[in-house]
Amino acid sequence: MVRAGVLAILARDPHVEVVAEAGDGYEAIALTRRHRPNVVLLDIQMPGLDGLAAITLLHRELPGVGVIMLTTFGQDEYVTHALEEGADGFLLKADDPRELLNGVRAVGAGGAYLSPRIAGRVIAGMRARRAALPHRPLERLTERERQVLAALGSGLSNAEIASRLHLVEGTVKAHVSAVLTKLGVRNRVEAAISAYQAGLVTPRPH
Structure with a gap:
């Protein structure tokens, strides 16, 4: 029933094509290997292999595939784990259905997307850590x-950053690692938020 609801929402966008749907985590991995979609939607709790373990495998084997967690479980530890393992988005099933379409479009274009409620908590956590280390x-x-950092705020991948700045991808990875360390943030999503807060990126109008 949940998958049917997700499919109905995605069908509203003529630019989104659902290539497969999986009944468990292992099937999700197998279908992703077969179809190489732009975006994969996972849940925290799935039969066989849970979503967090699936993210780890997908990020390691197919790093070019965007992964969005779509779940009822929005606890901070799940959000942190998912983002640290390479998730590009985190949405709640209780969100407005438009957030799902916004998230799929953003991640499909190489960016990142958080549920507004999750984003608020991520920002609050960043501010608390910065207050402790001013x-x-x-x-x-x-x-x-x-x-x-500005490129991260624009949602660019390492390959896209390398092309824009005329660097090799390995050098970009080193710069990204240095940026995360110096800013005291844990992942690309938090770095992107820092870029917006610093005025390095101007939000695009909806």
């Missing part, structure tokens, strides 16, 4: 690292 200004970043 001396983490953007001034610690080099000019190149600022450019990389």
Whole structure:
């Protein structure tokens, strides 16, 4: 029933094509290997292999596939684990159905997307950590690292950042790692939020 509801929502967008639906985590992995979709929707709790374990496998084997967690479980530990393991989005089943379409479009385009309620908690957590460690200004970043941070805020992948800045992808990965460390953030989503807060990226109108 839940999958039928998700399919009905996605069918509203003529640019979204559902290529497969899985009944458990192992099937989700197998179908992703077969179809190589732009976006995979996973739940925290799935039969066979749970969504968090599935993210780890997908991120390791198929890093170009965007992964969105769509779940009823929005506890901070689940959000943190999912994002650290490579999830590009985190949505709640109780969200407005439009958030699902917005998330699929954003992640399909190479960006990231959080449920508004989840995003609010992520920002609050970042602010709390920065209050505890107040001396983490953007001034610690080099000019190149600022450019990389701005690109992260725009939702670009490492390959896209490399192309924009005329760098090799390995160098971009090193810069991304340095940016996360210097800002004291845990993942690309938090780095993107930092870019917006610092005014390095202007939000696009809806």
